[in-house]
Amino acid sequence: MTTLATRPTTSEQPALRTPPKKTSQRAALVVALVLGACFAALPVVWMLSSSFKTNPEIFEFPPRLVTPGFSFDAYTTILTDPTKLRFFLNSYVIALSVTALSLIVAVHAAYAFSRYEFWGKKTINVIVVSVQAVPPITLLIPYFGLVVALKLYNTYQGLILTYMVFTLPYAIIMMTGYFNTLPKELDEAVKVDGAGPLTALWRILMPISVPGLVSVGVYTFMICWNEFLFALTLTRTEDMRTVPIGIQLLMGQHSYEWNEMMAMSILGCIPVLILFLFFQRYFIGGMTAGAVKI
Incomplete structure (x- = not known):
């Protein structure tokens, strides 16, 4: 009488092997x-x-x-020179101011685009997107004339307002896309409790929109921190120059201070590097969540 062969247990079964083709591809x-x-x-x-x-x-x-x-002579020279330290102070003041103001304006505008239907909404959306499509260099001369006419030349206010023109469209588009991913039932629940739309925005939506805010904030800060063309054109004195202009000023007429240029470049990379190290998780989440149609 023949006996049925017993099936091998899980431990006795041969291990699954990755095909050689997939191993070579990896x-x-x-x-x-x-x-x-x-x-x-x-x-x-x-x-x-x-x-x-x-x-x-x-x-x-x-x-x-x-x-x-x-x-460390190059770093010592930079960190002990008040003029070069002023470059970093200017960059911090301008970049942080533009980031804060852009987020405040973009959050309210994005909330309106996401939650309300109003006359001219599509037209305004087209204008916001169109501003992103215009090369900044084509607006250099008009902005120079406008800043001079408003007596904002060589001032923080002139650079901040100019940078906001280029950072706001992106911020509005990204925050609108992020708010679109949040259910409108959250707003309706707040209205049932008798609160207004601003309460729903700041008490409910803002705390859960941290990834979107971080991604927009980091991107805006990077744009302002690295901008060169408008910072060179709209400022005149050394006490108003930013870090990119400061690096360029180290290129003298007869000699270049290469080691100081490299040291200032390293110091200029540190703020952006720190932002990515601390907010990388939120930044990636915010970028992907906001990548939807407005």
């Missing part, structure tokens, strides 16, 4: 990502290395990351 992907990361990081590593060198050592051949002249 390996190739990992190698490509590592090469891409090295290619992207190399300029930053070289910039950091150059900031600790003397100017002749930067151009020596063969190049070396660490040289005998390693020193």
